[in-house]
Amino acid sequence: MKKTFKFTVLAGDGIGPEVMDQALRVLECACKGEDFELSYSRHDVGGAAIDSQGEALPKSTVDACSQADAILFGSVGGPKWENLPPAKQPERAALLPLRKIFKLFANIRPGLLYPQLTDASPLKKERIPNGIDIVCIRELTGGIYFGEKKTYKTEDGEDAACDTMSYKVSEIERIAEVAAQTAMSRGKKIYSIDKANVLQTSVLWRKTITAFMEKNYPEIELKHLYVDNAAMQLARDPNQFDVLVTENMFGDILSDEMAVICGSLGMLCSASLGDGSNSLGLKFGLYEPAGGTAPDIAGKGIANPCAQILSAAMMMRYSFGRDDIAKKIEAAVRKAVCDGVRTGDIAFGNAAVSTKEMADAIIERL
Numbered sequence: 001m002k003k004t005f006k007f008t009v010l011a012g013d014g015i016g017p018e019v020m021d022q023a024l025r026v027l028e029c030a031c032k033g034e035d036f037e038l039s040y041s042r043h044d045v046g047g048a049a050i051d052s053q054g055e056a057l058p059k060s061t062v063d064a065c066s067q068a069d070a071i072l073f074g075s076v077g078g079p080k081w082e083n084l085p086p087a088k089q090p091e092r093a094a095l096l097p098l099r100k101i102f103k104l105f106a107n108i109r110p111g112l113l114y115p116q117l118t119d120a121s122p123l124k125k126e127r128i129p130n131g132i133d134i135v136c137i138r139e140l141t142g143g144i145y146f147g148e149k150k151t152y153k154t155e156d157g158e159d160a161a162c163d164t165m166s167y168k169v170s171e172i173e174r175i176a177e178v179a180a181q182t183a184m185s186r187g188k189k190i191y192s193i194d195k196a197n198v199l200q201t202s203v204l205w206r207k208t209i210t211a212f213m214e215k216n217y218p219e220i221e222l223k224h225l226y227v228d229n230a231a232m233q234l235a236r237d238p239n240q241f242d243v244l245v246t247e248n249m250f251g252d253i254l255s256d257e258m259a260v261i262c263g264s265l266g267m268l269c270s271a272s273l274g275d276g277s278n279s280l281g282l283k284f285g286l287y288e289p290a291g292g293t294a295p296d297i298a299g300k301g302i303a304n305p306c307a308q309i310l311s312a313a314m315m316m317r318y319s320f321g322r323d324d325i326a327k328k329i330e331a332a333v334r335k336a337v338c339d340g341v342r343t344g345d346i347a348f349g350n351a352a353v354s355t356k357e358m359a360d361a362i363i364e365r366l
């Protein structure tokens with residue numbers, strides 16, 4: 001009997017469903033004739049779930065995810081829901097809880113710019129003659145996104161608000177381990193990004209990462225950078241980095257910068273992993289593009305589906321143990337883009353194709 005790879009599809013809002021449809025087409029073609037079956041069910045999440053069921057993360061959606069081996073996620077949020085009470089909005093009421101419920105503390109974001117795509121990068125070609133190949137490891141379930149939030153009145157009666165950033169040693173050590181494993185499979189070089197000249201969480205972060213690497217991975221070259229300098233260095237010379245490791249909010253911001261220097265947010269995929277294993281004894285994970293719902297282009301059929309397609313490839317690698325199929329999809333995306341098939345965000349001189357035409361070109365090259 002054929003094995004079954006079971007995942008839930010949470011397409012979400014805006015361009016989410018548009019790019020998801022194409023990712024599923026590519027995935028099905030890439031898996032055709034293999035010794036396993038794909039089994040997936042679609043569920044509402046985010047704004048779509050608010051509209052259909054009155055809440056951003058219905059229990060039925062969480063239950064379906066619990067019974068699956070992985071989650072393929074689009075993105076959530078948009079203008080339609082941004083006047084709801086903040087705690088009920090799609091990002092805070094669906095995406096962050098999903099990451100927390102499934103303990104997905106490690107977000108892996110590969111920053112890969114094909115040499116043939118340097119025209120789409122805002123960096124000068126001379127600075128990146130061979131493209132870019134770096135990885136951002138972002139802590140995903142701690143820090144200021146998950147700390148206590150408060151709105152209150154000052155003694156003078158002024159409205160005020162605060163968010164709390166906190167980290168425990170164990171939270172830092174487990175993301176350090178993911179960064180170390182990634183570095184061991186690459187250039188054995190890690191830059192840890194913090195703001196240890198100001199933030200107490202960063203002082204703990206730096207001390208913990210240093211001790212962890214010295215004790216467990218002395219062969220890895222570890223450097224520390226303040227986040228403001230890191231943002232500048234990424235634009236100056238991205239290839240001085242290999243693996244970056246950082247806390248939740250810094251990773252969120254730096255990875256958008258990394259996306260644009262690698263051509264477009266529409267190219268940046270991600271895997272969110274925890275310690276949990278799935279029914280296949282492999283990693284349970286949530287796979288999603290780094291970008292959002294792109295309200296400015298949603299509904300036009302022009303979004304770049306590559307980030308979603310490459311996220312599906314990461315799912316094949318980490319949750320289903322099929323590195324061969326992940327590589328096949330990645331090679332087809334690369335070939336299509338390098339052959340000049342480009343959506344508008346990466347077109348720069350090439351005629352822009354639609355979301356579906358981009359996927360068609362990838363399917364032809366599988």
Ligand SMILES: NC(=O)C1=CN([C@@H]2O[C@H](COP(=O)(O)OP(=O)(O)OC[C@H]3O[C@@H](n4cnc5c(N)ncnc54)[C@H](O)[C@@H]3O)[C@@H](O)[C@H]2O)C=CC1
Pocket residue numbers: 015019074075076077078079091095265266267288289290291292293294295296297302303304305307345
């Ligand atoms: N993981 C998630 O669910 C995320 C959700 N969001 C939400 O998405 C909504 C829009 O957020 P923004 O700040 O505008 O960020 P965004 O990432 O949606 O868009 C930023 C810019 O990148 C472009 N872009 C993004 N993905 C693209 C793609 N696949 N192809 C071509 N162009 C693409 C957009 O058109 C826009 O110009 C907000 O509600 C936000 O909270 C934002 C980031 C992540």
Ligand SMILES: CC(C)CC(=O)C(=O)O
Pocket residue numbers: 091092095145252290291
């Ligand atoms: C809701 C946000 C934290 C999502 C986001 O911007 C991201 O994960 O990159």
Ligand SMILES: [Mg+2]
Pocket residue numbers: 252253256290291
């Ligand atoms: Mg982000």
